[in-house]
Amino acid sequence: MKKEENKLEKITALAKRRGFVFPGSEIYGGFAGTYDWGPLGTELRRNVVNEWTRAMENHDNMAFLDSSIFTAAKVWEASGHVSDFSDPMVTCNNCHTKFRADHLLDTIGVAADEKMTEPQINILFDEHRAKLHCSVCRKKDFSKVFAKNLMATSTLGKFSEEDQEVYLRAETAQGIFINYKNVLNSGFYSIPFGIAQVGKAFRNEISPRQFLFRKREFEQMEMQYFVSPKEAFVAYEEWKNERMAYYDRLGIKKEKLRWKQHENLVFYAKDAWDIQYEYSFGWNELEGVHYRGDYDLNQHQKFSGVDMTYYDEKTKERYIPHVIETSTGVDRTILMILSDAYKEDEMNGEKRVFLRFKTNIAPIKAAVFPLLKNKSELVKKARDIYKMVKKDIPQIMWDDNGNIGKRYRRQDEIGTPHCITIDFDTIQDDSVTLRARDTGKQKRIKIKEIISHISA
Numbered sequence: 001m002k003k004e005e006n007k008l009e010k011i012t013a014l015a016k017r018r019g020f021v022f023p024g025s026e027i028y029g030g031f032a033g034t035y036d037w038g039p040l041g042t043e044l045r046r047n048v049v050n051e052w053t054r055a056m057e058n059h060d061n062m063a064f065l066d067s068s069i070f071t072a073a074k075v076w077e078a079s080g081h082v083s084d085f086s087d088p089m090v091t092c093n094n095c096h097t098k099f100r101a102d103h104l105l106d107t108i109g110v111a112a113d114e115k116m117t118e119p120q121i122n123i124l125f126d127e128h129r130a131k132l133h134c135s136v137c138r139k140k141d142f143s144k145v146f147a148k149n150l151m152a153t154s155t156l157g158k159f160s161e162e163d164q165e166v167y168l169r170a171e172t173a174q175g176i177f178i179n180y181k182n183v184l185n186s187g188f189y190s191i192p193f194g195i196a197q198v199g200k201a202f203r204n205e206i207s208p209r210q211f212l213f214r215k216r217e218f219e220q221m222e223m224q225y226f227v228s229p230k231e232a233f234v235a236y237e238e239w240k241n242e243r244m245a246y247y248d249r250l251g252i253k254k255e256k257l258r259w260k261q262h263e264n265l266v267f268y269a270k271d272a273w274d275i276q277y278e279y280s281f282g283w284n285e286l287e288g289v290h291y292r293g294d295y296d297l298n299q300h301q302k303f304s305g306v307d308m309t310y311y312d313e314k315t316k317e318r319y320i321p322h323v324i325e326t327s328t329g330v331d332r333t334i335l336m337i338l339s340d341a342y343k344e345d346e347m348n349g350e351k352r353v354f355l356r357f358k359t360n361i362a363p364i365k366a367a368v369f370p371l372l373k374n375k376s377e378l379v380k381k382a383r384d385i386y387k388m389v390k391k392d393i394p395q396i397m398w399d400d401n402g403n404i405g406k407r408y409r410r411q412d413e414i415g416t417p418h419c420i421t422i423d424f425d426t427i428q429d430d431s432v433t434l435r436a437r438d439t440g441k442q443k444r445i446k447i448k449e450i451i452s453h454i455s456a
């Protein structure tokens, strides 16, 4: 466990050192729960979003949406987030510091299911309260467990005295529900069909932690599949199978993924399973695949007065469609990819760190080097090759800094699958050295073979 905890620190340090992820507002001392994507993180994020989008595009009946972050407050009242979306908290009765009850229980090895109701977590907390102490004043005296709402708020308006409080969306899913009728009425879709969306979500997480795992501003990739009540369970099983199989495209080891059914269903769910990944700090949720029934559309029908029913031409029935949801986070996916890819070994008698990304995920597919940067004929040839490859494969990098050994180490650290070196032989016979990241093996190939080699 110690070694694995250390791994998270190593990944966090590498991510900053090489420009994947920077702590938010760092030059002002940081801003908890926020991170900024650096140059390589931006490429990695793009690859992750593209893979997810492609998986959704494989379905003929998939619509895409980009809904707004500012939404009417009623949306969140209808969805149940205003009344029910909360974390369990306790206050130290001595020094008044506030803690998440489940995190305190975690310190003595008691796992509280995230989806537990307030009475359930109160019972669990009372069973163990004698063993729990405040990390600030060391006293063992806590309040009862109470709920702290997670919705992030802001204000909008013309004049500050008239500003109204607004919610920042806590999930992208509600943007999909409130547009379900609009998408249907556009005339291109009929039940069953899905609406997929990638976008930012915001939560007032009291203790953001574990790097990208729990952030206050994060990105979701969500899909709601609208289906007839009779076909919902079959569709649910199909989506579960598809979503687990999908992680192979990201190169994730099968044994690091598992299913976990929710013991305590959240207020909207009829059945709920999570795909968990074994992060360095233990098994944790990566994606939820939930059968939400007609809860959300029913609620929006009730609160908005808009008819959410659907007339099914095939069955001649009118019903409110049921919803299967697949919901995963870009940030947790990237933390998983970094954790899975991170490797340390020894090469040519030297310790090295490398990221074993699958090619489709690697932010840089190949780096192009002139053997010597002060030989103009080598640099010119290398530049020509770089430009030629970039036309087909934009995610490539020019690197002429330091000696070849240093360039290899640097590219290994950012997970570049191939390095291409241009030397004096290249000028004679149009061949280059292609070096593979995982094995360090080198071979000569012709310039015209580069594209097929590095896109494999």
Ligand code: GAP
Residues within 6 Å of the ligand: 170, 171, 172, 173, 203, 205, 212, 213, 214, 215, 216, 218, 219, 220, 222, 285, 286, 287, 288, 325, 327, 328, 329, 330, 331, 332, 333
């Ligand atoms: N629409 C359903 C929904 O939002 P959720 O389990 O609260 O369900 C779905 O969130 C996914 O969003 C999670 O599986 C996770 O990947 C990501 N996620 C949730 N909270 C997050 C946070 N604070 N930081 C990073 N990712 C988060």
